[in-house]
Amino acid sequence: MNELLKNIVWNMSEVIPEERAGMLGQRGCVLWLTGLSGSGKSTIARALEKSLIQEKRLAYVLDGDNMRHGLNKDLGFTEKDRNENIRRIIEVSNLFADCGVICISAFISPFRAIREQAKQIIGPDRFFEIYLSTSLKICEQRDPKGLYKRARRGDIQSFTGIDSPYESPDHPDLRMDTETLSVDECVEPILSMLSAYQKK
Amino acid sequence: MNELLKNIVWNMSEVIPEERAGMLGQRGCVLWLTGLSGSGKSTIARALEKSLIQEKRLAYVLDGDNMRHGLNKDLGFTEKDRNENIRRIIEVSNLFADCGVICISAFISPFRAIREQAKQIIGPDRFFEIYLSTSLKICEQRDPKGLYKRARRGDIQSFTGIDSPYESPDHPDLRMDTETLSVDECVEPILSMLSAYQKK
Numbered sequence: 001m002n003e004l005l006k007n008i009v010w011n012m013s014e015v016i017p018e019e020r021a022g023m024l025g026q027r028g029c030v031l032w033l034t035g036l037s038g039s040g041k042s043t044i045a046r047a048l049e050k051s052l053i054q055e056k057r058l059a060y061v062l063d064g065d066n067m068r069h070g071l072n073k074d075l076g077f078t079e080k081d082r083n084e085n086i087r088r089i090i091e092v093s094n095l096f097a098d099c100g101v102i103c104i105s106a107f108i109s110p111f112r113a114i115r116e117q118a119k120q121i122i123g124p125d126r127f128f129e130i131y132l133s134t135s136l137k138i139c140e141q142r143d144p145k146g147l148y149k150r151a152r153r154g155d156i157q158s159f160t161g162i163d164s165p166y167e168s169p170d171h172p173d174l175r176m177d178t179e180t181l182s183v184d185e186c187v188e189p190i191l192s193m194l195s196a197y198q199k200k
Numbered sequence: 201m202n203e204l205l206k207n208i209v210w211n212m213s214e215v216i217p218e219e220r221a222g223m224l225g226q227r228g229c230v231l232w233l234t235g236l237s238g239s240g241k242s243t244i245a246r247a248l249e250k251s252l253i254q255e256k257r258l259a260y261v262l263d264g265d266n267m268r269h270g271l272n273k274d275l276g277f278t279e280k281d282r283n284e285n286i287r288r289i290i291e292v293s294n295l296f297a298d299c300g301v302i303c304i305s306a307f308i309s310p311f312r313a314i315r316e317q318a319k320q321i322i323g324p325d326r327f328f329e330i331y332l333s334t335s336l337k338i339c340e341q342r343d344p345k346g347l348y349k350r351a352r353r354g355d356i357q358s359f360t361g362i363d364s365p366y367e368s369p370d371h372p373d374l375r376m377d378t379e380t381l382s383v384d385e386c387v388e389p390i391l392s393m394l395s396a397y398q399k400k
Contacts, residue, residue, distance in 0.1 A: 014246060014250075015246075015249055015250050015253050019253055019254075020253060023253050023256050023258070024258060046214060046215075049215055050214075050215050053215050053219055053220060053223050054219075056223050058223070058224060058258070058299070058300065060295075060298075060299040062295075066295065066298075070291040070294065070295070070321075071288055071291040071292060071295070074284075084274075088271055088288075091270040091271040092271060092292060092295065094270065095260075095262075095266065095270070095271070095292065095296075096295075096296075096299070098260075098266075099258070099260040099296070099299075099301060100258065101299060101301075121270075
């Protein structure tokens with residue numbers, strides 16, 4: 001009976017989000033960077049993360065590098081697998097936001113419906129859509145991973161911008177074109193937006 | 201040419217783990233709680249998380265509650281799905297440790313091989329195996345979710361402890377029996393172990 005009693009007395013002492021935010025001095029959220037391959041998502045994500053850590057804010061980048069080689073290494077590039085890839089990313093982003101982290105998720109995420117799903121799962125109040133609107137022409141000129149060349153040759157199917165559409169956000173929280181803006185010029189408005197969110 | 205030049209100059213400014221640890225005042229790690237259903241994993245995980253947050257250490261619990269309803273909601277309970285369930289949990293735990301968080305992962309994880317895989321993926325230096333050795337008899341008496349009853353009736357197949365084995369850790373970092381120890385008595389040695397790790 002002792003054990004049963006002990007079990008009943010054991011209650012779940014949940015950490016409430018406010019305690020977490022108070023301890024960290026920040027509220028968790030997701031900065032969702034969307035745009036074509038080569039638009040500058042990863043570069044801006046990393047620069048932003050660096051700035052935030054220097055300001056003693058806890059940020060963490062999710063991108064193809066750490067997702068495709070770990071959690072999502074079982075997935076290929078079929079439509080089904082791409083959907084599952086982004087579904088998992090949304091769920092992991094949500095866990096990081098729950099933890100109190102400023103999660104910077106940098107993925108092409110070409111479809112409006114999936115970005116809307118991200119917003120709903122993560123919560124509209126803590127989800128920020130940042131659209132890197134760099135043109136296909138510039139992205140293809142940069143072609144940092146040689147993917148556009150391969151897509152043009154037909155070696156890659158359903159490549160966003162070539163033979164698969166990119167659906168631009170209608171009302172992104174921020175929109176920036178890395179053709180004309182420097183990295184710092186992109187990071188700055190994101191930091192300002194974040195600052196406003198933290199003060200809310 | 202301007203754009204191309206800009207692209208080349210844009211370098212990836214990675215946050216090194218030491219900067220992250222310095223900013224947070226802690227090093228990320230994974231506390232892996234393993235044991236039978238009803239052994240007290242979630243209760244200890246939540247109490248531990250609460251203590252750590254109060255000590256201004258950033259901790260976050262991964263357990264069935266937040267994994268099965270989100271990231272892993274597409275998975276059932278076949279052997280294949282259980283393996284995939286735990287594989288994803290390992291990868292997400294690893295991301296949290298990378299972020300600098302003390303990740304408390306509370307899952308039955310009955311097989312030695314999968315716990316060894318967790319240790320290798322996460323890194324042996326920052327992976328701690330905590331074994332809740334509470335006996336089947338006590339766990340079945342507690343039966344907090346009524347799962348043992350359902351397993352005995354045959355409504356649940358391959359239930360750990362009933363018709364599926366639990367392989368005890370040979371050399372856990374900590375071992376505790378919640379039949380004889382209170383929640384605080386379980387949390388305390390984990391905090392001490394963590395303290396030693398943080399000072400290393």
